[in-house]
Amino acid sequence: MKTNNPFDSPLIDTGFFTSTVDSAIAREAIRAFFRFMAAPAWKDVVIGPTTPLVNNPSDALLDEYIRNNSISTLHPVGTASMSPVNASWGVVDPDLLLKKASGLRIVDASVYVSVV
Numbered sequence: 001m002k003t004n005n006p007f008d009s010p011l012i013d014t015g016f017f018t019s020t021v022d023s024a025i026a027r028e029a030i031r032a033f034f035r036f037m038a039a040p041a042w043k044d045v046v047i048g049p050t051t052p053l054v055n056n057p058s059d060a061l062l063d064e065y066i067r068n069n070s071i072s073t074l075h076p077v078g079t080a081s082m083s084p085v086n087a088s089w090g091v092v093d094p095d096l097l098l099k100k101a102s103g104l105r106i107v108d109a110s111v112y113v114s115v116v
Contacts, residue, residue: 014072026070027062080110 002011017023030053037046053065083090083099091099092111098104 016070016072017067023063023066026066027059030062030066031056080106080112082111 017026034053051065053062057065080091081089082092082094082096085093092106093099096105096107096111098106
């Protein structure tokens with residue numbers, strides 16, 4: 001929900017699967033994973049399936065699984081790096097002043113000394 005209340009949770013749209021090619025790539029990644037795990041090297045490691053996706057599932061089943069189980073491994077905060085005052089890289093200087101701007105300080109969880 002879009003709101004002006006700073007205490008409401010933010011609306012973060014990751015844009016997952018906004019293009020048909022996104023779903024096709026995700027389906028192929030899952031199928032490639034199963035082909036990989038079927039290799040003889042995994043014979044004594046993998047003892048059975050853990051998902052309903054075995055036996056070459058349909059595109060529709062894969063699409064449903066992907067929609068219901070996709071998450072971001074990237075955190076939507078902590079992406080603004082701090083750098084020395086005169087460095088050409090970074091978003092803020094050590095005083096948390098936004099570079100290439102005047103009088104704007106960023107003090108929140110978007111700024112880290114080193115973005116992991």
